[in-house]
Amino acid sequence: MNSVNQNASAAQRGATLNRNQCLVEMRDINKAFGGVQAVENVNINLYPGEVVAVLGHNGAGKSTLMKMLAGAYPIDSGEVIINGEKASIRTPSDAQAAGIESIYQTLALADNLNSVANLFLGRELLTRWRTLDDHRMDAEASKVFQRLNKNFKNYHTPVRRLSGGQRQVVAISRAIYFNAQILIMDEPTAALGPEETAMVARLIEQLKEEGVGIFLISHDMHDVFALSDRLAVMKNGKLVGTYSTKDVTEDEVLGMIILGKKPEGKPETERPAR
Amino acid sequence: MNQALQNLKHAAIDWRMVLMASVLVVITVVFNVFSGGIFFSAENLYNIAQQTAVVGILATVMVLIIVARHIDLSVGSVMGFVGVLIAFLMYSADWSWPAACLAGLAAAIVAAMYQGALTAYVGVPSFVVTLGGLMSFRGAAYLVADGKTQPLADPFFLQLGGGFNGGIGTRASWIVGAVICLGIAWAMWAKRGAKKRYGVPTNPWLVDGLMVLIPMVGVLSFVAIMNAYQIPGKDDAQGIPIPVLIWGAVALFMSFLVHRTRFGRYVFAMGGNPDAAELVGIPVKRVTMLLFLLLAVLTTIGAIVSIARLNAGTNSLGNNLELLVIAATVIGGTALAGGSGTILGSVLGALIMQCIDSGMLLLDVSIGTRYIIIGQVLIAAVVFDVAYRKWTGDVL
Numbered sequence: 164m165n166s167v168n169q170n171a172s173a174a175q176r177g178a179t180l181n182r183n184q185c186l187v188e189m190r191d192i193n194k195a196f197g198g199v200q201a202v203e204n205v206n207i208n209l210y211p212g213e214v215v216a217v218l219g220h221n222g223a224g225k226s227t228l229m230k231m232l233a234g235a236y237p238i239d240s241g242e243v244i245i246n247g248e249k250a251s252i253r254t255p256s257d258a259q260a261a262g263i264e265s266i267y268q269t270l271a272l273a274d275n276l277n278s279v280a281n282l283f284l285g286r287e288l289l290t291r292w293r294t295l296d297d298h299r300m301d302a303e304a305s306k307v308f309q310r311l312n313k314n315f316k317n318y319h320t321p322v323r324r325l326s327g328g329q330r331q332v333v334a335i336s337r338a339i340y341f342n343a344q345i346l347i348m349d350e351p352t353a354a355l356g357p358e359e360t361a362m363v364a365r366l367i368e369q370l371k372e373e374g375v376g377i378f379l380i381s382h383d384m385h386d387v388f389a390l391s392d393r394l395a396v397m398k399n400g401k402l403v404g405t406y407s408t409k410d411v412t413e414d415e416v417l418g419m420i421i422l423g424k425k426p427e428g429k430p431e432t433e434r435p436a437r
Numbered sequence: 438m439n440q441a442l443q444n445l446k447h448a449a450i451d452w453r454m455v456l457m458a459s460v461l462v463v464i465t466v467v468f469n470v471f472s473g474g475i476f477f478s479a480e481n482l483y484n485i486a487q488q489t490a491v492v493g494i495l496a497t498v499m500v501l502i503i504v505a506r507h508i509d510l511s512v513g514s515v516m517g518f519v520g521v522l523i524a525f526l527m528y529s530a531d532w533s534w535p536a537a538c539l540a541g542l543a544a545a546i547v548a549a550m551y552q553g554a555l556t557a558y559v560g561v562p563s564f565v566v567t568l569g570g571l572m573s574f575r576g577a578a579y580l581v582a583d584g585k586t587q588p589l590a591d592p593f594f595l596q597l598g599g600g601f602n603g604g605i606g607t608r609a610s611w612i613v614g615a616v617i618c619l620g621i622a623w624a625m626w627a628k629r630g631a632k633k634r635y636g637v638p639t640n641p642w643l644v645d646g647l648m649v650l651i652p653m654v655g656v657l658s659f660v661a662i663m664n665a666y667q668i669p670g671k672d673d674a675q676g677i678p679i680p681v682l683i684w685g686a687v688a689l690f691m692s693f694l695v696h697r698t699r700f701g702r703y704v705f706a707m708g709g710n711p712d713a714a715e716l717v718g719i720p721v722k723r724v725t726m727l728l729f730l731l732l733a734v735l736t737t738i739g740a741i742v743s744i745a746r747l748n749a750g751t752n753s754l755g756n757n758l759e760l761l762v763i764a765a766t767v768i769g770g771t772a773l774a775g776g777s778g779t780i781l782g783s784v785l786g787a788l789i790m791q792c793i794d795s796g797m798l799l800l801d802v803s804i805g806t807r808y809i810i811i812g813q814v815l816i817a818a819v820v821f822d823v824a825y826r827k828w829t830g831d832v833l
Contacts, residue, residue: 235716255718271716275709275776276702284706285717287699294697298635337717 182211184247186376187232187345192241194227201227203400205241209345211374213435214367216381216391216408218420224400225380229347232378233265234258245345259286262344266334266351278318278325278333279304282340307336312362328359335366346370349380364390384413392435398423404431453770453825457785464789468796475799479666483675486663487599487746489791490680491739492758496765496783497691498735501701503766504708505728506775507556507563511548511570512736513758517578519545520740524587524750527594534594538741545733545740548574553729557722571759579752587750597679598745604675605682607664613677614660618653625649680742684784687735692780700727708775764811765790768818772826790814 187209194202202224209215217225230236232243234255243250245261252258258265265271272281279297282304288296308315311332322330331354338346348367352360367377367390381387387394388408396403396419403419406429415426425431469476476482495512502509519541526537552570556563589595596603605613625645632639639645660677667674695701703724707714714721744750769786771778793814797807 233716234718255716259718265716267716271710271713273706273709273713273776276706280702280706284702284713285719287702289699295699295702298631301637302635 182374184211185209185244186211186246188242188244189228189232190242190244192228192231192243193239194224194231194236195239200400202231205397205400205402207395207402207405208433209376209378210435211376212371213392214371214377214379214390215405216379216387216394217397218381218387218394218416219397220420223397223420225397226349228397229265229349229378229380232258232345233263233347235265256285259341262342263347264338264341264343264345265347265349266331266338267349272322272330272333274323275321277320278308278322278329281322281333282307282336284337286341303340304336307340308332311336311339311366327354328356328362331355331359331363335363343370343375346375346377347380348377350382351379352381352383352386360386384416387416388413393432396420405433406430407432407436409436451779454779454781454785457770457782457789461785461789461792464792464796468792468799472796472799476796479662481795481799482662483604483666483678485788485791485795486659486681487603487678488795489787490599490678490684491743491746492761492765492791493684493784493787494687494735494739494742495758495762496769496787497688497780498732499762499766500769500771500778500780500783501691501695501704501728502563502732503763503771503773504775504778505704505725506708506711507725507728508763508773509552509563509567509729509732510759510763511552511567511574512732512762513755513760514571514574514578515545515548515733516736516740516743516755516758517752518548518574518581519737520744520754521578521581521587521750521752523740524589524744525582527589527591528587528750529582534591538737541740542734542737545737546730549729549733549736550726553726556729557725575752575756578754582750582752584752589744589748589750595745595748597683598742598747599678599680600746600748601668603679603745604663604666604677605679606673606676610660610664610676613682614656617656621652621656622649680746683738683742687738688780688784694731695780700724704728705776708777710776761790764815767822768815770818770822772822786818 185208189205189207192202192205192207193200205224205228207215207217207228217229219225227236231238232252234252234257237253243252245263250257250261252261252263273284276284279300283300288300288303290296304318308318312329315329315332317325318333322333325333331351335351351363355363364386367379370377379387379391391408393405394408394411394416395405396416398420401423403423404425406426410429410432411426415429418424418426465476495516499509499512522544523534523537523541526532526540527534530537532540548570552563552566555561555566592602595601604610625648629639629645640648663677664674695705703714703719703721706717706719707721707724711721740754743754747754765787766778766783767773767786768789769779769782769784771782790811793811794807797810802810
């Protein structure tokens with residue numbers, strides 16, 4: 164795999180990008196479902212080219228927080244600042260327009276459609292008569308799929324017939340093709356075999372080099388320590404703390420997840436160590 | 438053998454369609470034998486074709502409604518309401534037929550906006566909304582003309598329903614047949630060309646050739662049969678009935694929507710995975726609303742054809758039609774779970790149902806027995822659907 168991104172503009176963006184300019188800042192975010200405070204005064208940020216792991220038990224609020232960034236849930240109160248400017252993200256389309264792409268745990272794919280249709284779902288390429296340009300979409304899609312997995316050929320069958328890894332390729336290709344600047348990955352390796360997991364890890368490294376910022380939601384401690392630069396732990400909707408991954412041990416992280424206990428003598432950090 | 442079976446299974450042939458077409462052929466041949474050749478008479482086939490048209494027209498859009506995980510139980514009542522309204526405006530209010538039809542369309546659109554908004558924006562299940570509509574619009578159909586039958590006499594308008602002057606004649610029928618054949622050949626040629634250009638493997642010539650020839654033979658024999666039916670005392674044979682022509686145009690348009698437009702793709706995506714559709718930014722509510730508006734347009738067309746065929750608008754117009762339409766859709770292979778269905782399937786489904794019904798009528802089967810058998814055909818179709826999906830691995 165050479166360059167993951169399709170366009171020269173993306174590579175240029177990686178080169179000229181100011182890596183000290185904060186990519187995303189979520190400030191004092193709140194979200195309640197009925198009477199349940201799912202997310203409470205959470206502050207989290209992300210810099211270009213870093214992976215921030217978002218950790219916590221089921222129901223800790225990490226997926227809700229990320230879904231707000233992706234436009235899937237409206238934010239009750241709080242601010243989202245993207246590239247230094249206040250952004251208003253109310254719908255998934257708003258998030259996509261801001262360069263935010265998500266790869267969901269449930270792999271948000273339409274099972275009855277083929278891989279190409281899923282890659283372009285919601286952003287189809289059209290002919291000049293405003294009809295679907297299937298041939299161009301096929302050609303473009305095969306380029307992305309080939310880059311991610313050379314063995315992936317059967318992209319004209321409905322995705323429900325594909326293996327977990329192939330489905331993941333389709334989900335990830337959505338983010339790659341549309342030049343995500345900010346990527347949310349919710350359990351990206353949960354359904355994958357070892358080879359496919361390695362593929363995802365390689366991909367994350369590449370995206371980092373190009374200056375893409377990644378929020379990684381994972382339960383897999385191995386993934387978290389291998390892939391992330393910082394980690395943020397949530398418990399009961401609140402942020403326990405954000406630390407540089409290399410500063411903390413696995414036991415300390417588990418302590419934060421299970422007990423909500425901050426590790427002693429370890430500095431919290433709001434920036435990646437460079 | 439097993440490998441050959443696997444290859445056939447994954448060849449670019451829609452086996453379900455092939456099978457359904459075969460079932461249709463077998464049914465008609467059996468009825469023809471038992472009726473002593475009456476079933477295949479030009480007159481009988483002409484009548485079946487035009488009787489199926491209204492159910493067929495509405496089944497094309499019911500496919501999309503069901504694919505999107507909705508249902509419309511009110512379609513028969515709305516059609517009755519719109520039909521009576523159009524007939525009332527023409528007979529009692531003395532409007533011209535185009536004005537009356539436009540008014541009918543407007544009424545259908547208002548009804549669809551009401552039901553569509555409740556479903557799409559308020560989130561009431563379409564089953565409930567349209568179950569209410571089933572009763573309310575039947576009542577409205579009664580209120581429009583106070584339950585009185587509204588007879589129609591405009592000669593041009595009556596042609597739209599088929600009937601005595603409702604065929605397009607011999608020459609026009611052959612021209613339509615020839616144009617369709619050219620269209621089929623051109624579509625296949627364009628498809629092969631595009632596949633080659635993008636390096637996608639094409640089907641063997643034999644397969645593609647058959648896929649062009651069989652529909653062509655079907656179209657031309659249909660035209661020949663329709664041209665063989667001459668009502669005594671008329672100079673020319675009937676030719677293709679206008680309702681069938683309308684049905685064909687509607688089916689073609691709906692297929693275009695499904696395969697070539699964003700709208701069609703979004704409808705299938707919403708049926709396949711509603712959460713995903715929402716997450717990728719498909720305007721689910723707007724697409725649902727558009728779906729109901731499309732239904733309104735086709736319901737109006739169905740209403741026009743029905744009242745023209747009956748020469749009158751009555752408050753019982755379209756009674757139980759929703760059940761026939763849904764049955765045709767389901768027999769045509771549309772899964773009630775959503776996400777899968779084809780327009781061509783709905784055409785075949787409507788034909789299969791009408792052929793069984795008309796065939797039994799020819800054989801003097803009592804109405805009770807006919808209902809029992811049609812009901813079981815519906816169930817058999819769904820049983821087959823489940824078995825077929827297991828075989829191909831497309832378990833929903």
